[in-house]
Amino acid sequence: MTIAQLPIEMRPREKLLKHGASALTDTELLALFLRTGIKGKNVFVMAQELLERFKGFAGLIHASAAELKTFKGMGGDAKRSQLVAVLEMARRALTQQLTETTVMNSPNAVKQYLQLELAQLKHEVFAVLFLDAHNRLLSYQPMFRGSLSQTMVYPREVAKTALALGADGVVLAHNHPGGTVKPSQADMKLTRTLQEALALIDVTVRDHIIVAQGKYLSMAEEGLL
Template sequence: MKDLPAALRPREKLLALGPAALADAELLALLLRTGLKGTGVLEWAGELLKRFGGLSGLLGTDVAALREVKGLGPAKRAELQAVLELARRAVRAELAVRPVFDSPDKVREFLRLHLSARQSEVFAVMFLDSGHRLLSYEPMFQGSIAQTTVYPREVVKRALALNAAAAILAHNHPSGLAEPSRADELLTRRLSDALALVDVRVLDHLVVGGAQVVSLAERGLM
């Protein structure tokens, strides 16, 4: 980094032009601070982004995967995990005060941060109030990579306990392919019918596959 002209160093560039002027690799280099033997920090940052499929993929990965990265010690892993948690909390706070329909991109980013790096299939529910603001995000069921067993009764119980008026369903495809399956469509109908009995409306079912998030509602599948 010291070999670069001052104007091109990430820290100086950020201070002069603001964080939006920095590329993803430059922002990550600021967190990493130092590179590896024979590899500068900017080059290493680029390699990490490529390995994990971009910034969202890196920040969404789990601790076990980060431990496998040569040169990424406990301190740097902790910093990356802290950044991820800050991102989750920031998006969650916004969804708690704004209707989800006002920020569909935030919903997608929130779910991507929570689910994209999971190695097994997780089924989660975003419970919403009558203004469609977030009451609670709850990973409710976890299964093998192939399938997850979801119990509508448990989802209904949580909806009643939270006094929810609406819900957004979500699950990940660890394969990285976000295409909804026929089983996903059938599950959406089962849960929609069960929650309708207690006046809770299912607004959408989102499938997370790596960096991609697909909406069943947008596809006309519910």
């Protein structure tokens, strides 16, 4: 069934105009963008399979044009480049929101941002959000790659970057590709080490957020800082 064959009230565009974009499912939203499917596969099936292949919009955010090209129906340069551009606009919009508002007053925006940046990665990445005195985002920087139990995170590098940016505080973040967001002993030890190191230059650790696909944990909210 094509979009045009649906009853008017069930068509994604009409639902969006009447109820807003939030009323659409992920599949409907992507189908609205794709507009048409391919031979033997309607646009809704194609959208659903695309979301499953890349594990949702968060995965699509990280998909390159070359990766999208491997998906049947996304081989055309126009559709593929448009999707990459739209997803990049979403990422930049969220970044802009964090630079213009107080990060600590927008915890959900921070978690959504980190979900987009980290949750779908197959390897562990340790990143830092550097904040100004008003808790606005100065810079997001992935700094170390690999399991925290195997790859050393150098506090001096975090401190050096904080000084260079004139940061007043930081939010630490990393992903757990295995799916659990429970902090390990290595996570706890690293957090304490960074707290102590950054305190020497009057930079405070505001939070340490662990993300996995579809979930997150804030150490500050759990009383672990």
